[in-house]
Amino acid sequence: MNTVDLLVSHGTLVTMDAKSRVIEDGAIAIRDGSFAAIGEPGDIESRHWAGRTIDASGALVLPGLINGHAHAAMSLFRGFDDHSLDDWLQKYIFPAEAQNVTEDFVAWGTRLSMVEMIRGGITTYADMYYFEDVVARVTKQAGLRGILGETIVDFPAPDRSTAVC
Numbered sequence: 001m002n003t004v005d006l007l008v009s010h011g012t013l014v015t016m017d018a019k020s021r022v023i024e025d026g027a028i029a030i031r032d033g034s035f036a037a038i039g040e041p042g043d044i045e046s047r048h049w050a051g052r053t054i055d056a057s058g059a060l061v062l063p064g065l066i067n068g069h070a071h072a073a074m075s076l077f078r079g080f081d082d083h084s085l086d087d088w089l090q091k092y093i094f095p096a097e098a099q100n101v102t103e104d105f106v107a108w109g110t111r112l113s114m115v116e117m118i119r120g121g122i123t124t125y126a127d128m129y130y131f132e133d134v135v136a137r138v139t140k141q142a143g144l145r146g147i148l149g150e151t152i153v154d155f156p157a158p159d160r161s162t163a164v165c
Contacts, residue, residue, distance in 0.1 A: 002037075004050045006030040009041045011056025016063050028061065064123025071129045073101070073109030075116070097130075101158035106131040107138055114142035130159040 006029075013026035015038060027044035029037040037044050080092040106129065117125060124145040127135055132148045139146040156162055 002029070002031075002048045004029040004031040004036050004048045005033075005052065007045065007048060007050040007053045008056050008061055009045060009053065011059045011061035013038065014060060014062040026061070062121075065121045067117060067122045067125035070113065070117075070125045070127045072113035072125070072127050072135060073106040073129050073131075075113045076100075076105065076109040097158055101130055103131050103134050106134045110135050110138040111142070114138060114144060117144065118142065130157060 007027060008030070009027040010025055013021075013023040013028065015021045015023065017038075023039070025041060027037075027039060027041040028035055029044050029048040029050065037048060074093075077093060077096055080088060080096070083092065122144070124147070126147040126149075127139075128149045128151055129135060130151055132150050136146065136148055139148070151157060151159075
């Protein structure tokens with residue numbers, strides 16, 4: 001019998017394999033963060049032992065979702081809405097950022113977004129904002145994957161006193 005870290009059994013598996021199989025009553029054996037086996041519960045459970053088992057009856061088991069466009073720390077700016085993009089940026093967001101965005105602000109805003117993303121099944125996200133080194137640290141602490149990029153603007157910004165362009 002193979003020892004694995006986790007068995008997830010009796011869920012509807014969306015495999016995303018080459019055949020796009022959906023297994024109505026399936027099981028997954030996971031070892032070291034990778035799939036060790038996928039198939040029918042009887043087969044997987046007879047060949048694998050795990051310290052932890054999840055009964056996924058009535059649930060979908062699918063790959064993690066990807067958020068392709070995020071400014072995670074901006075979760076703390078919710079409520080500036082019902083404006084055109086230019087008004088929203090020029091009259092609300094840029095002044096609010098100039099007044100409020102610090103490394104600590106970015107850390108807490110990113111933490112809030114991490115909780116929301118994890119609850120929504122997101123495992124990877126793309127982000128572009130200020131203090132991306134802080135975003136990287138918080139992302140790693142949360143156990144998520146991030147594709148992160150620094151903001152490049154033609155005016156002074158919270159993480160630099162002069163324009164980049």
